[in-house]
Amino acid sequence: TTRIGLVDIHQKLLASAELPTCAERSAGEIIEEIGERVLSMLAEEGIEMDQCVGVGVGVPGTIDRRRGVVVYSNNIRWKQVPLAELLGNHLPLPIQIANDADCVALGETVAGAGKGYQNVVMITLGTGVGGGVILSGEIVSGSEPGHMVIVEDGEPCTCGRCGCLEAYASAAALERAVKQATGRELSPEAIFAGAEQGNEMLQKIVNDYLHRLGTGVVNIVNIFRPQLVLFGGRIPVWNETFLTSIREKVKKNCFGGEMTELPEIEAAALGREAGMVGAASLI
Secondary structure (H helix, E strand, C coil): CEEEEEECCCCCEEEEEEECCCCCCCHHHHHHHHHHHHHHHHHHHCCCHHHCCCEEEEECCEEECCCCEEEEECCCCEEEECHHHHHHCCCCCCEEEEEHHHHHHHHHHHHCCCCCCCCEEEEEECCCEEEEEEECCEECCCCCHHHCECCCCCCECCCCCECEHHHHHCHHHHHHHHHHHHCCCCCHHHHHHHHHCCCHHHHHHHHHHHHHHHHHHHHHHHHHCCCEEEEEECCCCCCHHHHHHHHHHHHHHCCCHHHCCCCEEEECCCHHHHHHHHHHCCC
16 A cells, blocks of 8 residues: 655644555556645645645665665565656655655654654564664664564574564564464454463463564664664554563663663554654655
């Protein structure tokens, strides 16, 4: 899905729309449709082009921000696509692009749970483990927290390596562990709820899951020393069991422990708006 948002100078989302990306099409066709939909949205909202200061775009994959090029995106099958140039043919405005997870992190920092912080790590727990790093208010491009190895020669990961954080801490990994143990397909919310209600099998799976995730978070904190770590995605990250476990893991295992300034651990606030707000904030 492609999401398009109209964002004002106060990082407030004024209007939004969604359309299927249909990744089997060429990059040119997709970009043309996006440009046309943006023009339609501006007309619907009564906003002239000269009232717009620019266009920000978040894209999954490896991004060359300086050239405005999507170097490689497996999700939409793009290689070396000059996105800024092609979109500029439809929208005569300054255009900036970045990785979509970086945009989510930036959105939360400027207008969500990270507002008021300069150094924030955002971790998204979905099909994979995504994330973005904001230091001194700026995106640190290219970070891939899901692909640090936390178990040598461990579970195979979709990236081709073994033992990655993503192989243990994604929502998909949690669901897979439950199905292997119980034969049942449960959502992450149902898994956490069952564990809290006393199901011993689900309790063990949730504890193992949080232990692995906590290991990854400790590594990230030791490297970046953020003021705040935010979580979003399909895992119920607002759940107190989740937050308490990660907080305790960080407190116990980060280098220097309580003698150092440890980050706050919180749930993200903007949900699906974060990426659009963050993309707009690239301008």
